[in-house]
Amino acid sequence: MRQENRKARVIAFYLPQFHPIPENDKWWGKGFTEWTNVGKAKPLFKGHYQPRVPADLGYYDLRMPEVREAQAEMAREAGIEGFCYWHYWFGNGKQLLERPFNEVLASGKPDFPFCLGWANHSWTNKSWDVGTRKVKESVLMEMVYNEEEYIKHFYDVLPAFKDKRYITVDGKPLFLVFRPLEIPYPNRFIELWQSLAIKNGFKGVYFVGIAHNMLPQERNILNILLKNAPNKAATYYKTILNAGYDAVNSRGYNRADYYSRSLNDVIWRGICMRFFKYAPISKCDQKMINKYLYTEEDCWENVFPTLLPNWDRTARSGAKARIYTGSTPKVFSQQLYKVLDLLSRKKKEHQIAFLMSWNEWAEGNYVEPDLKYGHGYLDVLRECIIENK
Numbered sequence: 001m002r003q004e005n006r007k008a009r010v011i012a013f014y015l016p017q018f019h020p021i022p023e024n025d026k027w028w029g030k031g032f033t034e035w036t037n038v039g040k041a042k043p044l045f046k047g048h049y050q051p052r053v054p055a056d057l058g059y060y061d062l063r064m065p066e067v068r069e070a071q072a073e074m075a076r077e078a079g080i081e082g083f084c085y086w087h088y089w090f091g092n093g094k095q096l097l098e099r100p101f102n103e104v105l106a107s108g109k110p111d112f113p114f115c116l117g118w119a120n121h122s123w124t125n126k127s128w129d130v131g132t133r134k135v136k137e138s139v140l141m142e143m144v145y146n147e148e149e150y151i152k153h154f155y156d157v158l159p160a161f162k163d164k165r166y167i168t169v170d171g172k173p174l175f176l177v178f179r180p181l182e183i184p185y186p187n188r189f190i191e192l193w194q195s196l197a198i199k200n201g202f203k204g205v206y207f208v209g210i211a212h213n214m215l216p217q218e219r220n221i222l223n224i225l226l227k228n229a230p231n232k233a234a235t236y237y238k239t240i241l242n243a244g245y246d247a248v249n250s251r252g253y254n255r256a257d258y259y260s261r262s263l264n265d266v267i268w269r270g271i272c273m274r275f276f277k278y279a280p281i282s283k284c285d286q287k288m289i290n291k292y293l294y295t296e297e298d299c300w301e302n303v304f305p306t307l308l309p310n311w312d313r314t315a316r317s318g319a320k321a322r323i324y325t326g327s328t329p330k331v332f333s334q335q336l337y338k339v340l341d342l343l344s345r346k347k348k349e350h351q352i353a354f355l356m357s358w359n360e361w362a363e364g365n366y367v368e369p370d371l372k373y374g375h376g377y378l379d380v381l382r383e384c385i386i387e388n389k
Helices: 022-028 034-040 065-077 099-107 147-162 186-199 221-226 233-242 253-260 263-276 286-292 314-320 329-343 376-385
Strands: 009-014 082-091 094-096 114-118 139-141 172-177 206-212 247-251 282-285 322-325 352-355
Touching: 009 114, 022 139, 034 314, 065 082, 065 099, 065 376, 082 099, 082 147, 099 114, 099 147, 114 147, 147 172, 147 186, 172 186, 186 206, 206 233, 206 253, 221 253, 221 263, 233 247, 253 282, 253 286, 263 282, 282 286, 286 322, 286 329, 329 352, 329 376
Parallel strands: 009 082, 009 352, 082 114, 114 172, 172 206, 206 247, 282 322
Antiparallel strands: 082 094
16 A cells, blocks of 8 residues: 555554563563553453454464564554564663564565664563562663764664664664653754764654653643643653753643543542552543543644553553553544544644554553454554545
8 A cells, every 4th residue: 555545645654562571571470561550450440442352363472473463463453554663672782672674674565665763762670560560670671871872773773774674764774762852962862863864874763752731740630620831842842852852752641631630530640649558549531631632733744743542551560550441443543533633734744643652552552353342443443644634
């Protein structure tokens, strides 16, 4: 399917965590994968959709090429342009969870577009169950930043950049950075990679940094009551752009989450967690989330908004997680149309939205088929992105 047949360029984040690795065996127990968290989840209230059970592909292992082929085919039929594989490069030549993508790259299959998202954060002993373990947090795998590492890193991803399947923007390979400002002097890192890219025959690299339209310190009681916190999205986005990034992947869930919560939920939950070390269940309605996800700055030519169909992190964090209720394919379609409107004002090349996510099952954040909705979310994507509705 050619790009011009789509109403938007939807790129789906892809988690490569569904296969065992020696490090996870050591840290979490033999055979641990994200399915371990997914399978043990329990409903916390009446009607709570847990555990989430995959349908077509079952509890798959990403070492199997037929699984990766099936995923690509489903994504292609839904109108998704490609996958953004999370890429765990820590430095000193150390990577984690690299096998699925390396096999995709080496084999040439599936013949489906892709790009890389650098998950540039250290792993700690709370990586997969944030907020639930009553142990002192310690670092398991630490990020290392220096010029020597930047050069090694570039040449490690260069074969991917050269692959005909690699997603480009303005003729440059797209490379997303999860925490763009945690890189010391990000301008220097970006300038180095740009020079290396040109040296190796590219026009450059198209860098995208993730930015939130509201920061945690803005979430106070008054803002919940009035829902009128000053919109500082422009400042946050420009900070990323001024650091040398070509574009921003905007995230609106901090703002949407807070504006969607009741005053009672915020106050009572805060009291319980602070004084009684107990987390009452906290829920947000997905329709309200949709209402507050985006700001006017998401119309900027170099800002690519995030699609967030669902969210329920209780498989990882238990009752401490926030739960978005009422998410259905129909509710997701309402969000999709809003994003398509935001993108319609941009050049075709920049009509990009990042889908969060293809397969974050333990975060209740996925569009792969499950037993409850089947292909519902994929059908909505196809109807909104490809078909005339």
